[in-house]
Amino acid sequence: MNVIDKFKLCGFNIGGFILFRWIYQIYWQNRLLPDIYMLFGLVALLVVLDIIRLRPGKSLNIQGILLQYIVQKVLSLFGYFIQKRLESMSANIQDHQDKLLLNILKQQSETDVGKMLRIGEIKSVDDFRKSIPLTMYDDYEPFVNIIEESGCSNVFFPGKVDYIACTSGTTSGSSKKFPKSFSILRKTSGKWLILAQKCFTNLPRNQFIRKWLAVRCTSNIWLSKSGIKCGPISGLASNFSLNFYVVPNIAKDLKDDETVIYLNLVFGLKHPDICNLFFSTAQMALSFFQVLERKWPSICNDIEHGTLSSLNGLTINERNSLIQSLGGGDSDRAEFLRKEFENGFIGIVPRVWPECPGMFCLATGSFMTQADVVKKRYLDSVPIFSPFHAGTETFYGINLHLGEQEVTYTLMMPFNYFEFIPVENTVEENPQTLQCNQLSIGEKYELVVTTWEGLYRYRTEDIVEIVGFYGTIPRYKFVRRRNDILSATTEHVPETLVSEAIRKEAVTWDNDLVDFVTTENIYINKVLGHITEEHYYTVFIELEHDDILVENESEKVDLHLQSLHEMYQRFRDSGRLQSLKIVLVRGGTFQNIGRLIRTLNKTTSLMQYKLPRIMRNEKLVQYLLDNRLNTHDIKKDSCNSVSDHPPNPQG
Structure with missing residues (x-):
């Protein structure tokens, strides 16, 4: 029974x-x-x-079902009251913002950063905005270095630092570091994550009493000289989990990311009735399915026999604990999975998890391409939900409207003080800012935050577009990073428009788009030692199958880009810019680029890795050139600027 x-x-x-x-x-x-x-x-x-x-999972026991039921009901109740509080605040959020700012300043006035900025002398919001300049990470880095060296307290916030969270560093080449306090996190973002949990369970089938298949990796954790734990923000976030997972907690602490993914595949595929799929980013989701395609025979064997025979590097205690949690073999499930995998991986998720309600991951911004690949190849009818907009420095917004097709976020104004720089003024060093009651729908702004963790008027470099309001709280969609701009001469073209032009044209191709990056030709010339008076953008593209594009695809993408950006069109018409060029690279190139980036920056984990859409790093550009397809297989217009650089067959 x-x-x-x-x-x-x-x-x-x-x-x-x-x-x-x-x-x-x-x-x-x-x-x-x-x-x-x-x-x-x-x-x-x-x-x-x-x-x-609520159709509990068949693999759960009665005790587990009752525990998860109670937790879900308690969280739902708390989520209801938190949502009501947010609705109350939304009637006049600017008034709440002003009070919040003064409370933050009062608490932080005796910290080292607070003393440097003399925030104890500030008496009003107007004083704050007039006397405190906008800040960047460089303003805080000396204080972070002090904490790393000596472990001082009361630097950014009252009390000691519990964790130093590091950014991926994939854009700048080095990680930014932000001190964190567990108590402040519980006080601020912790309770609002319960609201996110309520939004999750409002989705059809996502309230079922079943375990989540959530890939959690915390392998890149180290100690500073003062003994403080350092690592990606994911290593901290996993300590505040509110869910029940298919995979035992021991798995997330293993040192190899691919081992963690493999374990999630074994445990997750053994259960036909998981609640949902949860990844930090769409890039992580893509890596998950790529491991599945490579290792499914071993995964099926381990499911059949209740073993982990193909995994090396586990201690005896780790292996025994994991095998015990696996609960023995399941030959019927293994045989079913083999048949499905032998039929290919198109639409594999609804075939092996027929009641999976959706996949949760960050799928906007630079992750859109990976999300498109995962959706088209693996998910079929299973939707993707992007629940949060967050950075290592703070939590910005929550998607309160997960059921809507367009991904939008509601600013989490209850625990951050927000200001906004109109996008046309972002090039200025210290531009004037707007408050949330001065924003216009359809306009774009850079977010500026003041936080409980010691950042003051911090320029986030995130550009957002206001799409509406939740009461008086702005709703927005993420647009791009501030510096994601291409400029071959003196034009300034947002990379997002190049991406849009490529995606528009890619839907007409017979071969599926895997991924792409763009660079100005000067960076290619630098690698090759060329000198040229031409100026243009080069797009490195990987397709599902190594193949050629028709002769005029570069021209079509270029025409799309001209239609999207008036200045680019003017530069093209005047001859100051030449037509965009497409360079095709071998299958697997961008997967290997990810490994190379994580090798160059040891602090980057797979959970937070994102592919830089603009590629200017000399080693990475060289790698792309080494892995392009043979030039005689590419039409002349696709790669005539780099045709004399032979590909590296070992790339």
């Missing part, structure tokens, strides 16, 4: 008890109203019926 049948039998017995008790009261005690025993029985019956409605 499976666990659902046990709950059905339990409900039948409770119902029978209530009926018998009521008949007994009526005929033998002449009482119509239920007594205390019947009331308890009715409550128990309602709980059992609700659990049956």
